[in-house]
Amino acid sequence: MEQWEPDADADADDAMDAFLEKFQNEPYSGGFHEDQWEEEFEKVPLFMRKAPSEIDPNENPDLACLQSIIFDEERSPEEQAKTYKNEGNDYFKEKDYKKAVISYSEGLKKKCTDPDLNAVLYTNRAAAQYYLGNFRSALNDVTAAKKLKPCHLKAIIRGALCHLELKNFAEAVNWCDEGLQIDAREKKLLEMRAKADKLKRTEQRDIRKAKMKEKKEQNHNKALLQAVKIYFEDDGGTELYRVPLKSTLLHVLQHPRYFVKALIPAFLVCVGASGFSKNYVRGKKVHQVK
Known part of the structure; x- marks a missing residue:
């Protein structure tokens, strides 16, 4: 004789009817409060317009849970580094460059074996450091990125820009020339090279004038x-x-x-x-x- 299994769909319908009947008879207690619904809505991770700088598990348990999943130490170094890279990119878009630097630094601390990913982390951190005015730190980062990936054009462009800010005009020209060997039509490099070359010539002219003036003064003092x-x-x-x-x-x-x-x-x-x-x-x- 054929055995009949319980009707799963029928059970589901019965459960839904019981839930709806309970919902109609009892007021829902998990909703937002009318006078502060916007603040409570902002605490839902999916609808947050900006994450808090410090995540308090008691204040934002859902967000703390998500963070623990995202930054799970059991994940591979590459996965963790990518997560920190993406986090840094989000901070960078918000122009929160200090936090972006911290995120990229955390990604580099994972010491993943992917040279391309590490080069991106260095290059992105250099961009954040540049906007903070830390030109020498930015230059150190793009130099490290270029060692990992010699043809990384973004690193070369940012390195030339750092040299310009540091008034190392001859070095800026060299970096531009190196980048133009990779892409001879790169507009940013062409513009920067012209600017750096002009400033280099002006600097050299000023140095010659200063030396001539100094020598003239020395001769005058000697004669005196x-x-x-x-x-x-x-x-x-x-x-x-x-x-x-x-x-x-x-x-x-x-x-x-x-x-x-x-x-x-x-x-x-x-x-x-x-x-x-x-x-x-x-x-x-x-x-x-x-």
Whole structure:
């Protein structure tokens, strides 16, 4: 005799009828409150417009549960790194660059074996660091990305941009040239190279001008020093002693013919070729201090 199994659909219908009857007779207690439904709606992970900076399991249990699933340490390093990369990208879109840097850094800490993924993490972190004004840190990241993936054009573009910000114009030109070997029509690289080359030439011109000015000033000072003559008189004022420019005050004060008057050392400083100097030494015996 054929055995009949219970009708599963009939059981489901009976259960649904019982639920609807209960729902009609008892008020639903799990709904939003009328006066604060927007705040409660915002706590539902699916409808959150912005995740809280700190997730409190007591305040947001559903979100904490989802986070524990997403960042499960039992997943492979590659999967975890991708999760942190995606999280960093979301923060980057929101212009929260500090949190983006943290997320990309966490992804790199997983030390996955995928060089392309690690290169992306470095390059994306460099972009976030750039917008934070940390140009040297950004440059370090794109350099690391380029080592992992030498043809990574985004890393090269951002590296050239960092060199521009750091005023390393010659290096910026080199990075642009390297990128143009990969894609000779890359517009950003062409524009940056032209700008970097112009700034490099201007910098080199300014350096040459500064060196010429410095040399001119040195020659002027040297000529001035050569023209300056320093003397002191003996006690009678009839003889002069010429002091070498390299002499120290102590050396001169120890000279047997030097006299200090009123406790103040006195010297005569003049331009040797001047009329005053010629008239002053005329008729006087001049000695050279050794």
